Amino acid sequence: MKKYRGYLLDLDGTMYAGTRIIEGAKEFIDYLAEHNLPYLFVTNNASKTPEEVSDKLSSMGFVSTADNVVTSAMATAMYIAEEKPGASVYVIGGTGIRTALEDAGLVVKVTEDVDYVVIGLDVDITYEKYAVACLAVRNGATFISTNPDVSIPTERGFLPGNGALTSVVAVSTGIEPVYIGKPEQHIMNKAVELIGLPKEELVMIGDLYMTDIMSGINSGIDTLHVQTGVTTYEAILEEKIPPTYSVKNLLEVIDYYEGRKTYE
Known part of the structure:
Protein backbone atom coordinates (compact mmCIF):
# COMPACT_ATOMS: atom_id res chain seq x y z
CA MET A 1 0.00 0.00 0.00
CA LYS A 2 1.35 3.38 -1.04
CA LYS A 3 2.07 5.96 1.64
CA TYR A 4 0.69 9.28 0.45
CA ARG A 5 1.85 12.82 1.20
CA GLY A 6 -1.69 14.16 1.77
CA TYR A 7 -5.06 12.76 2.90
CA LEU A 8 -8.64 13.76 2.12
CA LEU A 9 -11.11 12.22 4.55
CA ASP A 10 -14.85 11.75 4.75
CA LEU A 11 -16.59 12.21 8.12
CA ASP A 12 -19.88 10.27 8.52
CA GLY A 13 -19.15 6.56 8.45
CA THR A 14 -15.40 7.16 8.24
CA MET A 15 -14.52 9.23 11.31
CA TYR A 16 -17.74 8.86 13.29
CA ALA A 17 -21.31 7.61 13.19
CA GLY A 18 -23.45 10.12 15.06
CA THR A 19 -21.71 10.46 18.41
CA ARG A 20 -19.78 7.19 18.10
CA ILE A 21 -16.15 7.29 16.97
CA ILE A 22 -15.39 4.75 14.23
CA GLU A 23 -12.82 2.13 15.21
CA GLY A 24 -9.34 3.21 14.16
CA ALA A 25 -10.36 6.71 13.04
CA LYS A 26 -8.88 8.70 15.93
CA GLU A 27 -5.71 6.60 15.91
CA PHE A 28 -5.27 7.25 12.20
CA ILE A 29 -5.63 11.02 12.58
CA ASP A 30 -3.17 10.90 15.48
CA TYR A 31 -0.77 8.99 13.22
CA LEU A 32 -1.05 11.61 10.46
CA ALA A 33 -0.54 14.46 12.92
CA GLU A 34 2.46 12.79 14.55
CA HIS A 35 4.09 12.22 11.15
CA ASN A 36 3.31 15.75 9.90
CA LEU A 37 1.21 14.41 7.04
CA PRO A 38 -1.37 17.04 5.96
CA TYR A 39 -5.03 16.08 5.95
CA LEU A 40 -8.40 17.66 5.23
CA PHE A 41 -11.87 16.55 6.24
CA VAL A 42 -14.02 16.86 3.11
CA THR A 43 -17.72 16.99 3.91
CA ASN A 44 -20.92 17.50 1.96
CA ASN A 45 -22.43 19.08 5.07
CA ALA A 46 -23.16 22.70 4.13
CA SER A 47 -25.18 23.56 7.23
CA LYS A 48 -22.12 23.97 9.50
CA THR A 49 -19.17 26.35 9.28
CA PRO A 50 -15.64 24.87 9.22
CA GLU A 51 -15.26 26.06 12.81
CA GLU A 52 -18.40 24.20 13.90
CA VAL A 53 -17.33 21.02 12.10
CA SER A 54 -13.88 21.21 13.66
CA ASP A 55 -15.29 21.91 17.13
CA LYS A 56 -17.31 18.69 16.93
CA LEU A 57 -14.23 16.74 15.87
CA SER A 58 -12.12 18.29 18.62
CA SER A 59 -14.78 17.53 21.24
CA MET A 60 -14.57 13.87 20.19
CA GLY A 61 -10.80 13.85 20.59
CA PHE A 62 -9.69 14.33 16.98
CA VAL A 63 -6.75 16.60 16.16
CA SER A 64 -8.47 19.31 14.12
CA THR A 65 -8.80 23.03 13.46
CA ALA A 66 -11.03 24.90 11.03
CA ASP A 67 -8.14 24.82 8.56
CA ASN A 68 -8.54 21.02 8.39
CA VAL A 69 -12.12 21.29 7.06
CA VAL A 70 -13.49 21.68 3.54
CA THR A 71 -17.26 21.89 3.23
CA SER A 72 -19.55 21.88 0.20
CA ILE A 180 -20.98 21.04 -5.99
CA GLY A 181 -20.29 18.42 -3.29
CA LYS A 182 -19.04 14.85 -3.57
CA PRO A 183 -18.95 13.04 -6.00
CA GLU A 184 -18.47 16.15 -8.16
CA GLN A 185 -15.06 17.61 -8.88
CA HIS A 186 -15.87 21.12 -7.61
CA ILE A 187 -15.40 20.29 -3.92
CA MET A 188 -12.37 18.13 -4.69
CA ASN A 189 -10.75 20.97 -6.63
CA LYS A 190 -11.17 23.17 -3.56
CA ALA A 191 -9.60 20.50 -1.34
CA VAL A 192 -6.65 20.01 -3.70
CA GLU A 193 -6.11 23.77 -3.82
CA LEU A 194 -6.12 24.05 -0.01
CA ILE A 195 -3.87 21.07 0.70
CA GLY A 196 -1.37 22.29 -1.91
CA LEU A 197 -0.20 18.92 -3.23
CA PRO A 198 -0.44 17.28 -6.67
CA LYS A 199 -3.28 14.80 -7.11
CA GLU A 200 -0.93 11.85 -7.51
CA GLU A 201 0.30 12.46 -3.95
CA LEU A 202 -3.22 12.40 -2.46
CA VAL A 203 -5.74 9.75 -1.44
CA MET A 204 -9.46 10.14 -0.80
CA ILE A 205 -10.69 8.02 2.12
CA GLY A 206 -14.35 7.22 2.73
CA ASP A 207 -17.03 4.62 3.31
CA LEU A 208 -19.66 5.46 0.70
CA TYR A 209 -18.86 4.39 -2.86
CA MET A 210 -21.24 6.69 -4.73
CA THR A 211 -19.97 9.86 -3.06
CA ASP A 212 -16.59 9.43 -1.36
CA ILE A 213 -14.98 6.91 -3.68
CA MET A 214 -16.53 8.30 -6.86
CA SER A 215 -15.34 11.80 -5.92
CA GLY A 216 -11.78 10.50 -6.00
CA ILE A 217 -12.31 8.53 -9.20
CA ASN A 218 -13.94 11.51 -10.93
CA SER A 219 -11.04 13.74 -9.90
CA GLY A 220 -8.16 11.43 -10.76
CA ILE A 221 -7.23 10.82 -7.12
CA ASP A 222 -6.47 7.41 -5.58
CA THR A 223 -9.16 6.09 -3.25
CA LEU A 224 -9.26 4.07 -0.05
CA HIS A 225 -12.56 2.49 0.95
CA VAL A 226 -13.13 1.79 4.64
CA GLN A 227 -15.59 -0.99 5.49
CA THR A 228 -16.96 0.94 8.48
CA GLY A 229 -20.01 2.66 7.01
CA VAL A 230 -22.61 2.36 4.29
CA THR A 231 -20.94 0.51 1.39
CA THR A 232 -19.88 -3.05 2.21
CA TYR A 233 -16.81 -4.83 0.85
CA GLU A 234 -19.10 -7.22 -1.03
CA ALA A 235 -20.77 -4.27 -2.76
CA ILE A 236 -17.38 -2.79 -3.65
CA LEU A 237 -16.45 -6.01 -5.46
CA GLU A 238 -19.45 -5.56 -7.75
CA GLU A 239 -18.51 -2.03 -8.87
CA LYS A 240 -17.19 -1.54 -12.39
CA ILE A 241 -14.45 0.81 -11.15
CA PRO A 242 -13.16 -0.39 -7.76
CA PRO A 243 -11.37 1.78 -5.21
CA THR A 244 -7.59 1.68 -5.17
CA TYR A 245 -7.72 -0.02 -1.77
CA SER A 246 -10.34 -1.36 0.64
CA VAL A 247 -9.64 -1.97 4.33
CA LYS A 248 -11.59 -3.19 7.33
CA ASN A 249 -10.74 -0.01 9.24
CA LEU A 250 -8.02 2.64 9.42
CA LEU A 251 -6.01 0.69 11.99
CA GLU A 252 -5.10 -1.62 9.11
CA VAL A 253 -3.60 1.29 7.19
CA ILE A 254 -1.31 2.10 10.09
CA ASP A 255 -0.26 -1.56 10.18
CA TYR A 256 0.54 -1.48 6.45
CA TYR A 257 2.53 1.73 6.80
CA GLU A 258 4.48 0.38 9.77
CA GLY A 259 5.27 -2.90 7.99
CA ARG A 260 3.25 -5.05 10.36
CA LYS A 261 0.92 -6.18 7.58
CA THR A 262 1.04 -6.63 3.80
CA TYR A 263 -1.81 -5.43 1.61
CA GLU A 264 -3.26 -8.21 -0.54
Whole structure:
Protein backbone atom coordinates (compact mmCIF):
# COMPACT_ATOMS: atom_id res chain seq x y z
CA MET A 1 0.00 0.00 0.00
CA LYS A 2 1.35 3.38 -1.04
CA LYS A 3 2.07 5.96 1.64
CA TYR A 4 0.69 9.28 0.45
CA ARG A 5 1.85 12.82 1.20
CA GLY A 6 -1.69 14.16 1.77
CA TYR A 7 -5.06 12.76 2.90
CA LEU A 8 -8.64 13.76 2.12
CA LEU A 9 -11.11 12.22 4.55
CA ASP A 10 -14.85 11.75 4.75
CA LEU A 11 -16.59 12.21 8.12
CA ASP A 12 -19.88 10.27 8.52
CA GLY A 13 -19.15 6.56 8.45
CA THR A 14 -15.40 7.16 8.24
CA MET A 15 -14.52 9.23 11.31
CA TYR A 16 -17.74 8.86 13.29
CA ALA A 17 -21.31 7.61 13.19
CA GLY A 18 -23.45 10.12 15.06
CA THR A 19 -21.71 10.46 18.41
CA ARG A 20 -19.78 7.19 18.10
CA ILE A 21 -16.15 7.29 16.97
CA ILE A 22 -15.39 4.75 14.23
CA GLU A 23 -12.82 2.13 15.21
CA GLY A 24 -9.34 3.21 14.16
CA ALA A 25 -10.36 6.71 13.04
CA LYS A 26 -8.88 8.70 15.93
CA GLU A 27 -5.71 6.60 15.91
CA PHE A 28 -5.27 7.25 12.20
CA ILE A 29 -5.63 11.02 12.58
CA ASP A 30 -3.17 10.90 15.48
CA TYR A 31 -0.77 8.99 13.22
CA LEU A 32 -1.05 11.61 10.46
CA ALA A 33 -0.54 14.46 12.92
CA GLU A 34 2.46 12.79 14.55
CA HIS A 35 4.09 12.22 11.15
CA ASN A 36 3.31 15.75 9.90
CA LEU A 37 1.21 14.41 7.04
CA PRO A 38 -1.37 17.04 5.96
CA TYR A 39 -5.03 16.08 5.95
CA LEU A 40 -8.40 17.66 5.23
CA PHE A 41 -11.87 16.55 6.24
CA VAL A 42 -14.02 16.86 3.11
CA THR A 43 -17.72 16.99 3.91
CA ASN A 44 -20.92 17.50 1.96
CA ASN A 45 -22.43 19.08 5.07
CA ALA A 46 -23.16 22.70 4.13
CA SER A 47 -25.18 23.56 7.23
CA LYS A 48 -22.12 23.97 9.50
CA THR A 49 -19.17 26.35 9.28
CA PRO A 50 -15.64 24.87 9.22
CA GLU A 51 -15.26 26.06 12.81
CA GLU A 52 -18.40 24.20 13.90
CA VAL A 53 -17.33 21.02 12.10
CA SER A 54 -13.88 21.21 13.66
CA ASP A 55 -15.29 21.91 17.13
CA LYS A 56 -17.31 18.69 16.93
CA LEU A 57 -14.23 16.74 15.87
CA SER A 58 -12.12 18.29 18.62
CA SER A 59 -14.78 17.53 21.24
CA MET A 60 -14.57 13.87 20.19
CA GLY A 61 -10.80 13.85 20.59
CA PHE A 62 -9.69 14.33 16.98
CA VAL A 63 -6.75 16.60 16.16
CA SER A 64 -8.47 19.31 14.12
CA THR A 65 -8.80 23.03 13.46
CA ALA A 66 -11.03 24.90 11.03
CA ASP A 67 -8.14 24.82 8.56
CA ASN A 68 -8.54 21.02 8.39
CA VAL A 69 -12.12 21.29 7.06
CA VAL A 70 -13.49 21.68 3.54
CA THR A 71 -17.26 21.89 3.23
CA SER A 72 -19.55 21.88 0.20
CA ALA A 73 -20.60 25.37 1.32
CA MET A 74 -17.03 26.64 0.89
CA ALA A 75 -16.77 25.02 -2.53
CA THR A 76 -20.16 26.44 -3.56
CA ALA A 77 -19.17 29.96 -2.57
CA MET A 78 -15.87 29.66 -4.46
CA TYR A 79 -17.65 28.35 -7.55
CA ILE A 80 -20.09 31.28 -7.68
CA ALA A 81 -17.50 33.93 -6.76
CA GLU A 82 -15.22 32.77 -9.58
CA GLU A 83 -18.09 32.61 -12.08
CA LYS A 84 -19.69 35.95 -11.12
CA PRO A 85 -17.98 38.03 -8.38
CA GLY A 86 -20.42 39.91 -6.17
CA ALA A 87 -23.42 37.95 -7.46
CA SER A 88 -26.76 38.03 -5.65
CA VAL A 89 -27.98 34.74 -4.17
CA TYR A 90 -31.20 33.38 -2.73
CA VAL A 91 -30.21 30.61 -0.33
CA ILE A 92 -32.01 27.79 1.41
CA GLY A 93 -29.77 26.40 4.13
CA GLY A 94 -28.13 26.89 7.49
CA THR A 95 -25.36 29.04 8.94
CA GLY A 96 -22.59 27.26 7.06
CA ILE A 97 -23.73 28.09 3.55
CA ARG A 98 -24.83 31.64 4.39
CA THR A 99 -21.52 32.44 6.07
CA ALA A 100 -19.50 30.96 3.19
CA LEU A 101 -21.41 32.97 0.58
CA GLU A 102 -21.04 36.25 2.49
CA ASP A 103 -17.34 35.61 3.19
CA ALA A 104 -16.85 35.19 -0.57
CA GLY A 105 -18.28 38.65 -1.20
CA LEU A 106 -21.63 37.45 -2.49
CA VAL A 107 -24.91 39.21 -1.69
CA VAL A 108 -27.53 37.07 0.06
CA LYS A 109 -31.06 38.28 -0.74
CA VAL A 110 -34.54 37.13 0.30
CA THR A 111 -36.35 37.76 -2.99
CA GLU A 112 -36.65 35.88 -6.29
CA ASP A 113 -34.78 38.65 -8.14
CA VAL A 114 -31.30 37.07 -7.89
CA ASP A 115 -28.47 35.70 -10.02
CA TYR A 116 -28.29 32.34 -8.25
CA VAL A 117 -30.43 30.01 -6.17
CA VAL A 118 -28.44 27.82 -3.77
CA ILE A 119 -29.93 24.94 -1.81
CA GLY A 120 -28.21 23.43 1.20
CA LEU A 121 -29.69 21.26 3.94
CA ASP A 122 -32.29 23.27 5.84
CA VAL A 123 -34.00 21.57 8.79
CA ASP A 124 -36.41 24.51 8.97
CA ILE A 125 -37.55 24.23 5.35
CA THR A 126 -40.94 25.78 4.52
CA TYR A 127 -43.27 25.97 1.52
CA GLU A 128 -42.51 29.70 1.18
CA LYS A 129 -38.77 29.05 0.90
CA TYR A 130 -39.46 26.56 -1.87
CA ALA A 131 -41.82 29.01 -3.55
CA VAL A 132 -39.23 31.79 -3.72
CA ALA A 133 -36.56 29.36 -4.97
CA CYS A 134 -38.83 28.07 -7.75
CA LEU A 135 -39.83 31.57 -8.84
CA ALA A 136 -36.20 32.66 -8.95
CA VAL A 137 -35.13 29.66 -11.03
CA ARG A 138 -38.04 30.21 -13.41
CA ASN A 139 -36.94 33.85 -13.70
CA GLY A 140 -33.53 32.71 -14.93
CA ALA A 141 -31.41 32.35 -11.78
CA THR A 142 -28.68 29.71 -12.01
CA PHE A 143 -29.70 26.73 -9.88
CA ILE A 144 -27.02 25.26 -7.60
CA SER A 145 -27.20 22.55 -4.93
CA THR A 146 -24.45 22.02 -2.39
CA ASN A 147 -24.68 18.22 -2.64
CA PRO A 148 -26.84 15.39 -4.02
CA ASP A 149 -27.15 13.31 -0.81
CA VAL A 150 -30.76 12.07 -0.70
CA SER A 151 -30.47 10.89 2.91
CA ILE A 152 -28.27 11.53 5.93
CA PRO A 153 -27.44 9.13 8.78
CA THR A 154 -28.51 10.20 12.28
CA GLU A 155 -29.11 8.51 15.61
CA ARG A 156 -32.81 8.33 14.60
CA GLY A 157 -31.97 6.60 11.33
CA PHE A 158 -31.67 7.91 7.78
CA LEU A 159 -33.40 11.28 7.36
CA PRO A 160 -34.05 13.36 4.20
CA GLY A 161 -30.83 14.85 2.87
CA ASN A 162 -30.09 17.86 0.73
CA GLY A 163 -30.62 15.97 -2.50
CA ALA A 164 -34.18 15.22 -1.43
CA LEU A 165 -34.85 18.90 -0.69
CA THR A 166 -33.25 19.92 -3.97
CA SER A 167 -35.49 17.55 -5.93
CA VAL A 168 -38.58 19.60 -5.05
CA VAL A 169 -37.28 22.63 -6.93
CA ALA A 170 -35.87 20.49 -9.74
CA VAL A 171 -39.19 18.68 -10.27
CA SER A 172 -41.25 21.87 -10.02
CA THR A 173 -39.14 23.89 -12.46
CA GLY A 174 -37.92 21.10 -14.72
CA ILE A 175 -34.37 22.37 -14.27
CA GLU A 176 -31.57 20.25 -12.85
CA PRO A 177 -29.06 22.03 -10.58
CA VAL A 178 -25.30 22.16 -10.72
CA TYR A 179 -24.13 19.96 -7.83
CA ILE A 180 -20.98 21.04 -5.99
CA GLY A 181 -20.29 18.42 -3.29
CA LYS A 182 -19.04 14.85 -3.57
CA PRO A 183 -18.95 13.04 -6.00
CA GLU A 184 -18.47 16.15 -8.16
CA GLN A 185 -15.06 17.61 -8.88
CA HIS A 186 -15.87 21.12 -7.61
CA ILE A 187 -15.40 20.29 -3.92
CA MET A 188 -12.37 18.13 -4.69
CA ASN A 189 -10.75 20.97 -6.63
CA LYS A 190 -11.17 23.17 -3.56
CA ALA A 191 -9.60 20.50 -1.34
CA VAL A 192 -6.65 20.01 -3.70
CA GLU A 193 -6.11 23.77 -3.82
CA LEU A 194 -6.12 24.05 -0.01
CA ILE A 195 -3.87 21.07 0.70
CA GLY A 196 -1.37 22.29 -1.91
CA LEU A 197 -0.20 18.92 -3.23
CA PRO A 198 -0.44 17.28 -6.67
CA LYS A 199 -3.28 14.80 -7.11
CA GLU A 200 -0.93 11.85 -7.51
CA GLU A 201 0.30 12.46 -3.95
CA LEU A 202 -3.22 12.40 -2.46
CA VAL A 203 -5.74 9.75 -1.44
CA MET A 204 -9.46 10.14 -0.80
CA ILE A 205 -10.69 8.02 2.12
CA GLY A 206 -14.35 7.22 2.73
CA ASP A 207 -17.03 4.62 3.31
CA LEU A 208 -19.66 5.46 0.70
CA TYR A 209 -18.86 4.39 -2.86
CA MET A 210 -21.24 6.69 -4.73
CA THR A 211 -19.97 9.86 -3.06
CA ASP A 212 -16.59 9.43 -1.36
CA ILE A 213 -14.98 6.91 -3.68
CA MET A 214 -16.53 8.30 -6.86
CA SER A 215 -15.34 11.80 -5.92
CA GLY A 216 -11.78 10.50 -6.00
CA ILE A 217 -12.31 8.53 -9.20
CA ASN A 218 -13.94 11.51 -10.93
CA SER A 219 -11.04 13.74 -9.90
CA GLY A 220 -8.16 11.43 -10.76
CA ILE A 221 -7.23 10.82 -7.12
CA ASP A 222 -6.47 7.41 -5.58
CA THR A 223 -9.16 6.09 -3.25
CA LEU A 224 -9.26 4.07 -0.05
CA HIS A 225 -12.56 2.49 0.95
CA VAL A 226 -13.13 1.79 4.64
CA GLN A 227 -15.59 -0.99 5.49
CA THR A 228 -16.96 0.94 8.48
CA GLY A 229 -20.01 2.66 7.01
CA VAL A 230 -22.61 2.36 4.29
CA THR A 231 -20.94 0.51 1.39
CA THR A 232 -19.88 -3.05 2.21
CA TYR A 233 -16.81 -4.83 0.85
CA GLU A 234 -19.10 -7.22 -1.03
CA ALA A 235 -20.77 -4.27 -2.76
CA ILE A 236 -17.38 -2.79 -3.65
CA LEU A 237 -16.45 -6.01 -5.46
CA GLU A 238 -19.45 -5.56 -7.75
CA GLU A 239 -18.51 -2.03 -8.87
CA LYS A 240 -17.19 -1.54 -12.39
CA ILE A 241 -14.45 0.81 -11.15
CA PRO A 242 -13.16 -0.39 -7.76
CA PRO A 243 -11.37 1.78 -5.21
CA THR A 244 -7.59 1.68 -5.17
CA TYR A 245 -7.72 -0.02 -1.77
CA SER A 246 -10.34 -1.36 0.64
CA VAL A 247 -9.64 -1.97 4.33
CA LYS A 248 -11.59 -3.19 7.33
CA ASN A 249 -10.74 -0.01 9.24
CA LEU A 250 -8.02 2.64 9.42
CA LEU A 251 -6.01 0.69 11.99
CA GLU A 252 -5.10 -1.62 9.11
CA VAL A 253 -3.60 1.29 7.19
CA ILE A 254 -1.31 2.10 10.09
CA ASP A 255 -0.26 -1.56 10.18
CA TYR A 256 0.54 -1.48 6.45
CA TYR A 257 2.53 1.73 6.80
CA GLU A 258 4.48 0.38 9.77
CA GLY A 259 5.27 -2.90 7.99
CA ARG A 260 3.25 -5.05 10.36
CA LYS A 261 0.92 -6.18 7.58
CA THR A 262 1.04 -6.63 3.80
CA TYR A 263 -1.81 -5.43 1.61
CA GLU A 264 -3.26 -8.21 -0.54
